[in-house]
Every structure is written in structure tokens, then in C-alpha cells.
Amino acid sequence: MTCERHPVLIVEDEEFIRENFQIFLELEGFQVLTAGNGREALEQLQGRERPCLILLDLLMPVMDGGEFLERKASETSLASIP
Numbered sequence: 001m002t003c004e005r006h007p008v009l010i011v012e013d014e015e016f017i018r019e020n021f022q023i024f025l026e027l028e029g030f031q032v033l034t035a036g037n038g039r040e041a042l043e044q045l046q047g048r049e050r051p052c053l054i055l056l057d058l059l060m061p062v063m064d065g066g067e068f069l070e071r072k073a074s075e076t077s078l079a080s081i082p
Contacts, residue, residue: 006052038068
């Protein structure tokens with residue numbers, strides 16, 4: 001899986017940071033998906049094209065990065081996404 005054909009998922013609760021990462025990556029030609037916490041990220045990953053990479057904040061409300069990583073690792077279809 002390459003990032004030329006698959007999106008990058010940004011998981012960040014701070015809107016300003018999330019939007020700046022998104023702008024930078026889109027300017028570099030990447031397709032970008034975003035989520036404001038781990039729960040939103042897991043919802044985004046269900047039934048959608050798998051991203052080639054997940055940029056993950058660790059300290060977030062609702063579901064933090066650690067819990068997201070645990071749940072991602074427990075789902076075979078998501079576990080291999082870096």
C-alpha cells in the first residue's frame with residue numbers, strides 16, 4: 001500500500017494543529033482524512049478505504065491515542081496500518 005493511492009489519516013483533537021497538518025499534506029499531493037479523537041478515527045476506518053498512514057496524537061478526549069492503538073491492533077484489517 002502506498003500513500004500515492006491511499007489517504008493519510010490525521011487523528012488530532014486540536015483543530016488548529018489538525019488543519020495545519022492537513023493543509024501541508026494536501027499541498028504535497030496527499031489525500032487526507034481527519035478525526036478529532038480515537039473514536040472518530042475508528043468510525044472513519046469502518047467501511048472506508050484504508051489509509052496508508054495514521055498520524056496520531058496520544059493525549060485526546062473521548063478516546064486517547066493509547067486506547068486507539070489497542071483497538072486498532074485487535075482488528076486484523078487495521079492492525080498493519082502504520
